[in-house]
Amino acid sequence: MNNIYLDNAATTSVDPEVLKEMLPYFSKKYGNPMSIHSFGQESLEAVDRARNQAADFLNCKPDEIIFTSGATESNNLAIKGFIKSYYFGLKKNSPKENPHIITSAFEHHCVMESIKFLEKSGQAEVTYLPVYKDGVVRIEDIKNSIKPNTALVSIMYVNNEIGTVQPIAEIGEIIREHHSQFSNPKSKILFHTDATQAVNYFDCDVEKLNVDLLSLSGHKIYGPKGVGLLYVRKGTPISRIQDGGEQEFKMRSGTHNVPGIVGLGFAIKKAQDAKNKIQEIINLRNYFIEKVLKEIPGSHLNGSKEKRSPNNINFRFDNAEGESLVLALDQEGIAASTGSACSSGTLEPSHVLLALGLKPEQCHGSLRLTPGRETTRKEIDCAIDKLKEVVKRLRDISGSVLEEFN
Numbered sequence: 001m002n003n004i005y006l007d008n009a010a011t012t013s014v015d016p017e018v019l020k021e022m023l024p025y026f027s028k029k030y031g032n033p034m035s036i037h038s039f040g041q042e043s044l045e046a047v048d049r050a051r052n053q054a055a056d057f058l059n060c061k062p063d064e065i066i067f068t069s070g071a072t073e074s075n076n077l078a079i080k081g082f083i084k085s086y087y088f089g090l091k092k093n094s095p096k097e098n099p100h101i102i103t104s105a106f107e108h109h110c111v112m113e114s115i116k117f118l119e120k121s122g123q124a125e126v127t128y129l130p131v132y133k134d135g136v137v138r139i140e141d142i143k144n145s146i147k148p149n150t151a152l153v154s155i156m157y158v159n160n161e162i163g164t165v166q167p168i169a170e171i172g173e174i175i176r177e178h179h180s181q182f183s184n185p186k187s188k189i190l191f192h193t194d195a196t197q198a199v200n201y202f203d204c205d206v207e208k209l210n211v212d213l214l215s216l217s218g219h220k221i222y223g224p225k226g227v228g229l230l231y232v233r234k235g236t237p238i239s240r241i242q243d244g245g246e247q248e249f250k251m252r253s254g255t256h257n258v259p260g261i262v263g264l265g266f267a268i269k270k271a272q273d274a275k276n277k278i279q280e281i282i283n284l285r286n287y288f289i290e291k292v293l294k295e296i297p298g299s300h301l302n303g304s305k306e307k308r309s310p311n312n313i314n315f316r317f318d319n320a321e322g323e324s325l326v327l328a329l330d331q332e333g334i335a336a337s338t339g340s341a342c343s344s345g346t347l348e349p350s351h352v353l354l355a356l357g358l359k360p361e362q363c364h365g366s367l368r369l370t371p372g373r374e375t376t377r378k379e380i381d382c383a384i385d386k387l388k389e390v391v392k393r394l395r396d397i398s399g400s401v402l403e404e405f406n
């Protein structure tokens with residue numbers, strides 16, 4: 001059997017139809033969309049088409065979309081851009097206290113580090129909400145954390161490591177209720193969600209979710225790498241964080257990545273059409289989880305089984321270390337991961353698993369498998385068989401090492 005790719009949360013392949021849409025914009029239609037000649041205007045039309053495709057999906061206006069280099073940049077822009085604008089506003093309206101940000105303890109590093117930077121540099125006060133054993137934020141905790149100086153709530157839609165789904169629409173509703181308590185629009189609490197892992201499977205209608213800012217990325221949805229977007233609700237006070245030209249409504253300087261933007265727009269459109277594949281992926285995921293829990297003793301599912309993304313399987317195994325499992329599976333032709341691709345390669349226990357209340361030694365034993373649109377039942381069966389072998393082999397080795405030391 002060919003290699004089996006079960007790491008679609010790290011990145012996906014580019015859909016062949018998406019690639020076909022992109023190709024002319026590399027070497028035939030290569031004008032700069034900011035140029036007024038026809039080469040430029042042809043590219044501008046393509047960027048506008050992609051903007052409309054994204055706006056259709058998010059149920060927003062095209063000029064509420066800002067194209068970026070990916071979700072990392074979108075998240076930085078949402079969080080730091082808002083705080084920058086907050087301080088500009090305060091200068092005009094006489095300074096009060098530091099803005100308060102509410103976030104969860106298991107956001108992606110790009111959200112977490114952006115917020116920690118603001119906290120450490122004295123620009124914001126932060127509450128990190130617990131996510132409990134099931135990996136889900138509680139509405140009550142959100143309500144109880146809101147203070148008079150709360151300015152921003154940032155909660156991810158689907159966690160990238162354990163795939164747990166957060167009640168974004170309900171959180172949005174709570175935050176909106178708080179909007180109405182303030183007469184000054186500057187005092188509105190803003191709601192940001194990182195929807196990077198949600199686009200393939202969940203409704204991202206910004207009206208239903210009640211969000212003001214939403215980030216997503218091309219390469220998680222069968223589109224290209226190096227491109228993403230930030231939805232910014234009209235009237236949301238954010239400032240650009242990168243200075244230069246006037247692209248993207250003066251919010252994101254830098255020449256447009258036209259092929260990337262074309263690919264992102266088309267991938268978003270295709271993600272809507274591919275929703276009929278979701279049940280198949282859920283069936284594969286459930287089959288995998290049930291079989292492993294039954295057939296591999298000492299295996300545990302991380303995070304809620306029910307409030308879980310259709311494509312996320314995340315286990316920990318007693319006496320088998322995650323990184324070793326990934327390497328051993330790779331030798332068998334199976335691509336998996338220990339958690340987020342960005343943090344693998346570090347020896348630090350995963351902050352996501354620590355947030356579930358696991359002990360550091362338990363956090364090193366986890367394995368993430370994320371099937372995708374192309375995954376077959378045959379591949380899943382083969383992956384389960386290989387996983388059983390590999391876990392047993394690693395346990396045998398660690399058992400014999402322990403014996404030698406005793």
Ligand SMILES: Cc1ncc(COP(=O)(O)O)c(C=O)c1O
Nearest residue numbers: 070071072108160194196197217
């Ligand atoms: C939840 C989440 N947010 C943000 C990112 C960063 O996305 P990008 O690679 O487009 O910068 C990722 C990618 O791993 C992710 O899973």
